[in-house]
Amino acid sequence: MRLLxxxxxxxxxxLPLSIELDSTSSLVIEQLLRVLPNRRYVAKxxxxxxxxxxxxxxxxxxxxxxxxxxxxxxxLAQQHISTPKxxxxxxxxxxGYLFFEYLENSQxxxxxxxxxxxESMLRSTAQQNILQQALASIAxxxxxxxxxxxxxxxxxxxxxxxxxxxxxxxxxVEKPGNPLSKDKVTNNLAVFFAQLPPEIDTLxxxxxRYYQQYNTTVTLSVDELYKAIVSIxxxxxxxxxxxxxxxxxxxxxxxxxxxxxxxxxxxxATLAPLLANPDxxxxxxxxxxxxxxxxxxxxxxxxxxxxxxxxNIKSFKHRLSxxxxxTRGWHSWQEGFRLMMLGxxxxxxxxxxxxxxxGMRGRAWLITEFLEGPDLLxxxxxxxxxxxxxxxLEAIGILFDCLIAQRITHGDLKGTNxxxxxxxxxxxxxxxxxxxxxxxxxxxxxxxxxxxxxRNWPKGSALYTQFGQYxxxxxxxxxxxxxxxxxxx
Numbered sequence: 001m002r003l004l005x006x007x008x009x010x011x012x013x014x015l016p017l018s019i020e021l022d023s024t025s026s027l028v029i030e031q032l033l034r035v036l037p038n039r040r041y042v043a044k045x046x047x048x049x050x051x052x053x054x055x056x057x058x059x060x061x062x063x064x065x066x067x068x069x070x071x072x073x074x075x076l077a078q079q080h081i082s083t084p085k086x087x088x089x090x091x092x093x094x095x096g097y098l099f100f101e102y103l104e105n106s107q108x109x110x111x112x113x114x115x116x117x118x119e120s121m122l123r124s125t126a127q128q129n130i131l132q133q134a135l136a137s138i139a140x141x142x143x144x145x146x147x148x149x150x151x152x153x154x155x156x157x158x159x160x161x162x163x164x165x166x167x168x169x170x171x172x173v174e175k176p177g178n179p180l181s182k183d184k185v186t187n188n189l190a191v192f193f194a195q196l197p198p199e200i201d202t203l204x205x206x207x208x209r210y211y212q213q214y215n216t217t218v219t220l221s222v223d224e225l226y227k228a229i230v231s232i233x234x235x236x237x238x239x240x241x242x243x244x245x246x247x248x249x250x251x252x253x254x255x256x257x258x259x260x261x262x263x264x265x266x267x268x269a270t271l272a273p274l275l276a277n278p279d280x281x282x283x284x285x286x287x288x289x290x291x292x293x294x295x296x297x298x299x300x301x302x303x304x305x306x307x308x309x310x311x312n313i314k315s316f317k318h319r320l321s322x323x324x325x326x327t328r329g330w331h332s333w334q335e336g337f338r339l340m341m342l343g344x345x346x347x348x349x350x351x352x353x354x355x356x357x358x359g360m361r362g363r364a365w366l367i368t369e370f371l372e373g374p375d376l377l378x379x380x381x382x383x384x385x386x387x388x389x390x391x392x393l394e395a396i397g398i399l400f401d402c403l404i405a406q407r408i409t410h411g412d413l414k415g416t417n418x419x420x421x422x423x424x425x426x427x428x429x430x431x432x433x434x435x436x437x438x439x440x441x442x443x444x445x446x447x448x449x450x451x452x453x454x455r456n457w458p459k460g461s462a463l464y465t466q467f468g469q470y471x472x473x474x475x476x477x478x479x480x481x482x483x484x485x486x487x488x489x
Contacts (some may be wrong), residue, residue, distance in 0.1 A: 002094060003056065003097070006095070024435045027046070029044075030045055039057070041057050056142055058239050062096050066095075066096030068168075073100075076165055084100040084101050084102075105159065109133065109154035116130070134156055134160070134209075136211075136214050143179050150191070152195050155167050179217040190228030194236060200248070203270060230485070241334060251263065259354060259355060271302075282295055292312065301310055305369075309332075309366045311364040313363055327361050327363075340405055344403065345421075345426065351366075375418060377415035386462065387466060392464070393467075397470060400472070404481050406435060407435060407437075409446055409450070410432065413456075453471075454468055
C-alpha cells in the first residue's frame with residue numbers, strides 16, 4: 001500500500017501493513033497507536049530493521065500537518081529540549097511521514113497518573129511527584145520560549161528517570177531561547193491544570209512555587225491562574241458535550257432520524273455483542289432493580305463488567321410525552337461526561353442507544369462501568385451508633401464541594417446512588433442531575449439535595465446529626481459557592 005491509498009483506509013486496518021515509501025524502502029506497521037481517518041496515523045513500525053515511532057500524514061491537509069509536526073520537533077531539538085530523535089522525514093503529493101526513535105519500556109506521565117487515580121490527590125505523594133516532574137519539564141520548555149498548546153500529561157514520556165517531549169504538532173514559539181512572557185505562561189499552565197481534578201486547586205500555590213524554582217523569570221498570580229483554569233474547564237465541558245454527538249477519535253457515533261448509537265470508541269469492539277442486542281442482556285443479566293420506567297442489570301461482556309439500564313415506554317400516552325424530549329438515557333449520558341470533565345466522581349458512561357422514529361424518541365439503553373464497592377448505606381451501617389471515620393466524612397465534603405463549586409445538584413441523593421470506591425464517593429443514576437445558572441434556582445435545589453441525603457438516616461440519629469453539622473446549610477451554600485470559586489460576595 002502507498003500513502004495515497006492509506007488516505008482511504010479508514011480505522012479498521014489489518015496488521016501488519018506494509019507501506020511503500022519509495023522504490024527501495026518500505027515501512028511495516030505493527031501496531032496502531034492513534035488513528036485520525038484520512039488525516040493521520042501514529043504507529044509502532046519496522047523501518048530498515050529498526051523499530052520506530054511513525055507518524056504518517058495523508059489527505060488534503062497532509063502537507064500542513066506534516067509541516068507543523070516537523071517545525072515543532074525542530075524547535076524542541078534546536079533549544080536542546082529532550083525529545084525522541086528524528087530519524088527520517090519526507091513529504092510529497094501522496095502525503096508525508098516522520099520516523100522517530102522508539103523508546104522501549106517507556107510510559108507517558110498520563111499512564112502513570114491514571115494507574116494512581118484511586119489515591120486522593122491531596123494525600124498521594126506519588127501523584128504529587130508526577131506533577132512536580134511535569135512542572136519542572138514545563139518550566140524548562142517555557143525558559144526556551146516554547147509552549148505546548150494542548151498541554152497535558154500525555155505529552156511527556158518517561159524512560160529511565162528522563163522525560164521526553166512528544167507531539168511536536170502543538171509546540172509553538174514566542175522568542176526562541178528567551179523566556180516565555182507571563183501571560184503565555186499563565187495561559188499554558190491553566191491548560192495543564194484544567195485537565196486535572198478540581199481538588200488540586202487548593203494546592204495551586206504550592207505548585208506555582210515549585211514551578212518557579214525552575215523558572216524564576218516570572219512571578220505568577222494564583223488568582224489569575226485560577227480564573228484562567230475555570231474558563232478552560234468550561235470550554236472543555238462544552239467541547240466534550242459536542243463530541244458525544246458526532247463520530248470522532250473518542251466516540252463512535254451514528255446519529256440519524258431512526259436512532260442514536262454512541263459508544264466510547266476504545267470499548268466498541270468489547271461491547272459489540274451487547275450493542276447488537278441489548279434486550280438479550282437485560283433478560284440474562286443480574287437483576288438490580290426494575291419497575292415500569294426502567295430495568296437495571298449488571299453483566300459481563302467479553303470480560304468487561306458493566307451496568308445496563310433500559311428506559312422503558314410504559315404506554316401510548318407515555319410515548320407521546322417522551323417523543324419530543326431527550327430521553328433520560330441521553331440526559332444521563334451527557335451529564336456523566338459533564339461530571340467527569342469537572343472531576344466529579346461518577347460511573348464512566350460507555351455507550352448509549354436510543355430508539356427513534358423520524359426523530360421522535362422511544363426507548364433508550366445506557367451502559368456504564370460497574371462500580372466495585374458498597375453503597376453509602378451499606379458502607380456506613382457499622383457506624384450508625386458511632387462517628388463516621390474522617391476519610392469517609394472528608395470524602396463526602398469533597399464531593400459536595402465539587403458539586404457546589406459548579407452549582408450542580410443530583411436530584412436524588414438516596415444512599416443507593418452513592419458508592420464507596422477507591423477512597424471516594426461516586427455518584428450514579430444521573431437522570432435528574434442539573435447545573436443551575438442562578439443562585440435562587442440552585443439554592444432551592446440544593447435544599448432538596450441536602451434534605452434527601454440526610455433522610456438516609458432517622459432524624460436525630462448519630463449519622464444524621466454528624467452529616468447535618470458537617471455539610472453547608474441552605475443559608476450558607478451560596479457563600480460557600482463564592483468561596484470555592486475565589487469570589488468575594
